[in-house]
Amino acid sequence: MSALALPESASSGLRALSADFGAGKKAALARAVSIVENQRAGSDVLLAAMHRHIGRAHRIGMTGPPGAGKSTLTTWLAAELRKAGLTVGIIAVDPTSPFTGGALLGDRVRMDSVALDPGVFIRSMATRGSLGGLAAATREVCDVLDAFGIDRILVETVGVGQSELDIARTVDTSVVVLTPESGDSIQTLKAGLMEIADLFVVNKADRPGADRLRNDLELMLGLRSGAVTGDATGHHGVDFKAAMNPAKAARAFAKSDDDATWTPSVLRCVGTTGEGVPELLGALDRHFGYLERSGALVSRRRARLRERVVDVAEQRVRRRLWTDAATAAWINERIPELESGVTTPYAVADALLARSGELLAGAKTR
Template sequence: MTLARASDPIARLLDDFRDGKKAALARAVSVVENHRPGFDRLLAALHPSLGRARRVGLTGPPGAGKSTMTTALARLLRDQGHTVGIVAVDPTSPFTGGALLGDRIRMESVALDPGVFIRSMATRGSLGGIASATREVCDVLDGFGIDFILIETVGVGQSELDVARASDTTLVVLVPESGDSIQTLKAGVMEIADVFVVNKADRPGADRLRNDIELMLGLRGGAAMRNVPAHHGVDLKALSAEEREATRQAMNPARAARAAASADHPERWVPPVLQSVAAKGEGIVEVLGALDRHFRYLEASGELRSRRRARLRERVVEVVEQKVRSRLWADTGTMAWLDERLAALESGTLTPFGVADELLERSAGLIARSTLHAPRST
């Protein structure tokens, strides 16, 4: 090792990382999560090796059993010989600003497995159900050679959808107490699911919730009355067996959705609605089977490449926004210039839009400067 390399902590970390040392993985995740000096160099070095891991997002309301489901899936994947990375996003502590680490406590049964890496992350004010650095941490796990990355969100409502943009497959976990049938028709988290799981299915109302979700899928897919023949002057008994089955499914959107979800179609995916009791390990094999089927669909249809390209595009946008914000609002000259215009804004002489345009024009050099140069005031 050269003297220059010995004095470069990121270079030394990358050497250990590429040697497969778990301690180096933990340090790399910390560097990236906290945006410590050199985190961008670290991510840039790992970027060419990304794309091997399958990323599965697990989301749903609080108390749905997401941590238990994540643990059960991790255990089954380990039984199959896969390595597993778990990114568990916990609510932020209002006192320390850190994660409560409740997910890590629930995952105790797999925490000591050398083929499982668990990272708990605090949301730190992020409102999308995952932490702001979640995708970057997933990149580190991917670069390390992890086979499956399970991303567990905090308990979410109807609009925390960031997990879908961070995952190849999104698993929505619900329980019979998730709400009435109207909840299944609402936009938001119900629309991002690639696979639905009604967990705690040994409780009353599980079958009804499954039927409600399948009814929603059938109605949204246009299954209702699609293939129903005109009944005036038509002898329904004269229909073939296939036509009668198509008619029965069309008149029952839930049945149609269930039938469509069980069929392998290379260009169309209908989310299956499964049932499980994750605490007892029941239904987990079927859940993993659905995840495998969805991944095969993604590959065959070209959707996998589309989703990953969209993720890269969004990543570039995020990096640009972060750099622009840090360069503008950390610049003392820019802030002083803005303060001088507050009086005109108060009086109505200037508008926020006009000031913003002027600010961007005067700050073009600041925004475009190389990161190799030290921050400057204008």
């Protein structure tokens, strides 16, 4: 890629950065990621210039409870992808276990060889205010890695709450990693986690209970009765309710064809030895192929573009309106009428929006 096309107004610093980024220098990638992650000056300009260059990378989420082996498997995947000559980005958004933290101490050698490989870029995400902001930041950092030309982006997240699910939804393929320890609680696992899964990994298959967990998952997915759950609408993940309802699953199966349907499979892995990792890679490639053939990739990417517009618009409304001194003064002047009940917060809010057209359009900048 040549240098990013920046507007005339871009600073000389951004120009130098863009030239180095275009030349494939990893230091420029790291700087661009930091600017975007922390929403520093130039962030929007850089992302806008990168927009044309995104869409090549396969974005893969590794989601699951803390300690399931997400980082370990991510390291294995990165090593295997490198062997295949692909470049890899790793984004760790797991606040309970930083990618470079103690959890991987037992695995220092492989981790170091991955971390020091010039074809691998690793970043642990700091929280951007809230977890909600983190999903947007994760998506933007993925865009930067994608624009740089990185082939596979692995995003590690803990699938415990809504915000983490939002992060998981920023990827093309979601892998949910579970362990035999989570086996007994399978019914209590958040349905949300089940719904986003394109692939399940039963990790720690060296431990007792792995086969049972795999059976339980396959039963739940309707795989063991031979019924396949449909994804005919092209939405993300398995139809969990249909999976719990064999008759519905059978109907979905009857009207499905291979290109329009994805059935999440359940793979076994042993993170400590790398067993099952080649099969996981194969399944990831198959899922990407399915996304391309079925049109789901296009629709997911369209949905992401829509979300991006909404995110950016909200950011700009906030920034333009609430940092404007005249707007703050105007609201203050309305307080007496609000206090006396002459007007309501709803009427004031409408009046505020009606008078802020130019400000919202960015025509007035201060």
